[in-house]
Amino acid sequence: MKNKKASKNTEIQRYKLLDHEADIRLEIYGNTLEELFSNAAYGIFQFIVDAKGKEAEKGKRIDIEGNGELLINFLNELLFLWDTEGFIPKEFSLKISRNKLTGTVAGCIFDPERCTIIKEVKAVTYHKFYLKEENGIYKAQIILDV
Amino acid sequence: MEEKKAHIKKLDQNRYIIEKHGNMNVDGIIYVNDELFQILGTDESIKQVENVACLPGIVGASMAMPDIHWGYGFPIGGVAAFDVENGVISPGGVGYDINCGIRLLRSGLNVKEIKDKIKDIIDLLYINIPSGVGSHRKDLKLTKEELKKVLKKGARWAVENGFGEKEDLEYIEDRGEMEGADPGCVSDKAFERGKDQLGTVGSGNHFVEVGYISEIYDKDTAEMFGLFKNQITVMIHTGSRGFGYQVCDDYIREMIKASERYGIYLPDRQLCCAPIESPEGKRYFYAMVAAANYAFANRQIITHWVRETFEKIFRTSSKNLNLSLVYDVCHNIAKIEKHTIKEGKREKEMLVCVHRKGSTRSFGLGESVLPEKYRNIGQPVLIPGDMGRASYVLCGTKKAMEETFGSTCHGAGRILSRNQAIKASKGRSISKEMEEKGIIVKASSKTTLVEEMPEAYKDVSKVVQVVHNAGISRLVAKIIPLGCIKG
Numbered sequence: 001m002k003n004k005k006a007s008k009n010t011e012i013q014r015y016k017l018l019d020h021e022a023d024i025r026l027e028i029y030g031n032t033l034e035e036l037f038s039n040a041a042y043g044i045f046q047f048i049v050d051a052k053g054k055e056a057e058k059g060k061r062i063d064i065e066g067n068g069e070l071l072i073n074f075l076n077e078l079l080f081l082w083d084t085e086g087f088i089p090k091e092f093s094l095k096i097s098r099n100k101l102t103g104t105v106a107g108c109i110f111d112p113e114r115c116t117i118i119k120e121v122k123a124v125t126y127h128k129f130y131l132k133e134e135n136g137i138y139k140a141q142i143i144l145d146v
Numbered sequence: 147m148e149e150k151k152a153h154i155k156k157l158d159q160n161r162y163i164i165e166k167h168g169n170m171n172v173d174g175i176i177y178v179n180d181e182l183f184q185i186l187g188t189d190e191s192i193k194q195v196e197n198v199a200c201l202p203g204i205v206g207a208s209m210a211m212p213d214i215h216w217g218y219g220f221p222i223g224g225v226a227a228f229d230v231e232n233g234v235i236s237p238g239g240v241g242y243d244i245n246c247g248i249r250l251l252r253s254g255l256n257v258k259e260i261k262d263k264i265k266d267i268i269d270l271l272y273i274n275i276p277s278g279v280g281s282h283r284k285d286l287k288l289t290k291e292e293l294k295k296v297l298k299k300g301a302r303w304a305v306e307n308g309f310g311e312k313e314d315l316e317y318i319e320d321r322g323e324m325e326g327a328d329p330g331c332v333s334d335k336a337f338e339r340g341k342d343q344l345g346t347v348g349s350g351n352h353f354v355e356v357g358y359i360s361e362i363y364d365k366d367t368a369e370m371f372g373l374f375k376n377q378i379t380v381m382i383h384t385g386s387r388g389f390g391y392q393v394c395d396d397y398i399r400e401m402i403k404a405s406e407r408y409g410i411y412l413p414d415r416q417l418c419c420a421p422i423e424s425p426e427g428k429r430y431f432y433a434m435v436a437a438a439n440y441a442f443a444n445r446q447i448i449t450h451w452v453r454e455t456f457e458k459i460f461r462t463s464s465k466n467l468n469l470s471l472v473y474d475v476c477h478n479i480a481k482i483e484k485h486t487i488k489e490g491k492r493e494k495e496m497l498v499c500v501h502r503k504g505s506t507r508s509f510g511l512g513e514s515v516l517p518e519k520y521r522n523i524g525q526p527v528l529i530p531g532d533m534g535r536a537s538y539v540l541c542g543t544k545k546a547m548e549e550t551f552g553s554t555c556h557g558a559g560r561i562l563s564r565n566q567a568i569k570a571s572k573g574r575s576i577s578k579e580m581e582e583k584g585i586i587v588k589a590s591s592k593t594t595l596v597e598e599m600p601e602a603y604k605d606v607s608k609v610v611q612v613v614h615n616a617g618i619s620r621l622v623a624k625i626i627p628l629g630c631i632k633g
Contacts (some may be wrong), residue, residue, distance in 0.1 A: 022560045076395050084338050107573045118593045120349035122242040122391045125417040127218030143446045145242050
């Protein structure tokens with residue numbers, strides 16, 4: 001418990017890129033589940049688009065049921081919004097209870113003048129997925145199909 | 147790794163066997179020679195061959211082709227057939243890019259006639275064919291009702307709407323129109339994602355490439371395929387785009403629950419599946435077929451724009467240029483096929499669901515589903531390599547029918563991770579290196595270019611040599627790239 005409290009005040013790395021021959025494998029960290037979810041979304045979009053030149057301009061209400069894995073469902077929902085609306089998530093205000101996620105994601109819409117596309121991520125897969133708590137830090141592994 | 151290797155034995159010059167152990171229902175067979183096997187030793191793909199062997203109703207063996215590499219769930223280069231009566235169908239065994247595939251066009255042009263025009267051709271292809279994330283033609287936007295027709299008719303929809311010629315359809319696997327598509331099994335989200343992406347190449351390893359035949363290995367077969375030395379060819383590599391990704395994701399969620407309901411043991415959740423004959427299995431199959439037809443229509447539309455590009459550059463009709471289809475093959479698909487299965491000394495015909503995950507159909511002579519022109523010889527098998535080396539045309543064989551459910555490799559297979567590729571490319575200009583080799587590359591993303599650098603892949607020549615030596619397809623011709631557009 002002591003460790004848990006201490007770690008809450010510590011700035012931790014958001015994600016780490018691990019090797020994989022064909023796809024992208026990420027380990028993601030968070031002091032809370034909500035932080036881990038935000039870091040995962042942040043991490044994935046670092047591979048998709050560079051939108052540093054744009055601020056968040058609109059909010060999206062997100063409601064995800066934990067049918068399957070909540071984290072994977074959340075991330076695939078963001079990929080859907082990117083694919084259909086060009087929505088780039090920037091700031092997260094999420095609440096997770098049991099197997100349900102609610103909240104808002106603020107972001108901007110892709111603008112070819114101010115954003116650069118990096119690559120296409122087809123989906124977040126379930127292969128070697130884990131989400132666990134270790135010494136007060138939440139950790140998850142995801143593999144992206146690119 | 148040592149423990150895993152304890153179950154692996156060399157079967158012959160081109161095959162290794164993973165003997166059935168643990169929860170495996172059948173053996174695993176990997177088509178590799180010693181050299182390619184050494185590369186395998188460092189990755190997880192062997193474990194993935196074993197995992198697939200654990201699924202219910204698998205028939206024969208869990209197989210992998212020499213381009214095998216670590217995928218998610220199934221290995222890339224994986225082939226697995228399941229008994230229709232008691233076996234399963236798995237969305238992860240097809241992948242997110244349903245009916246990703248290759249189409250090859252031949253022409254009447256000789257390499258000499260094109261050398262000084264190649265830059266103009268690539269520039270114009272880049273303008274005419276949307277490639278890269280988010281790029282699409284403003285003149286092709288479909289309503290939901292029209293999209294439903296695409297899902298049912300596939301490439302025929304494209305031809306009926308002015309994209310290409312009726313005879314093109316003859317030279318596409320399943321005539322570009324797989325049977326059984328049901329748009330009712332497709333989610334609104336998939337429709338939403340699919341409506342703007344028809345007629346787009348996409349990103350990653352997808353491309354449109356102009357090349358020429360540098361070598362002919364089998365003169366008679368090449369002639370039947372309409373190929374000759376120094377002939378200009380165009381290869382198209384793309385699939386069902388966001389539409390397919392959504393169909394796959396939707397059904398993986400459903401199948402995770404279904405696997406639990408049917409009490410199926412899953413060594414990896416990405417292998418989630420349902421009995422082929424179950425309501426969930428059928429619904430996935432009908433949706434997957436819809437996505438496969440979307441991909442056929444996609445390659446057909448892109449073909450039309452390739453022809454328009456050549457017409458503009460050469461100021462003559464594509465008919466005069468003889469720009470016609472050699473063939474179009476799927477390499478991410480599940481198909482219901484009849485195969486002869488050996489059980490000890492007995493042989494029996496069986497209806498199976500063949501999953502080809504990064505594997506190409508390689509039907510040999512005599513198969514009634516082949517176009518009449520190829521029926522007495524076997525189907526063209528189209529194997530792209532990396533952008534700097536070569537691609538190959540092979541021919542399907544009877545031996546593939548006997549050994550691999552009529553399947554062979556699909557490409558080179560990655561060897562470097564994307565991170566390693568980025569490190570290896572530091573301080574280099576990949577497009578300049580390509581240009582020095584005489585290959586013009588136009589990519590919408592610099593990252594794509596770096597990640598797709600030739601050394602990120604196994605040498606495709608070594609891969610096709612294995613399938614040729616193993617007899618599951620045979621070499622016909624080699625294609626050298628001249629230029630390509632990438633996403």
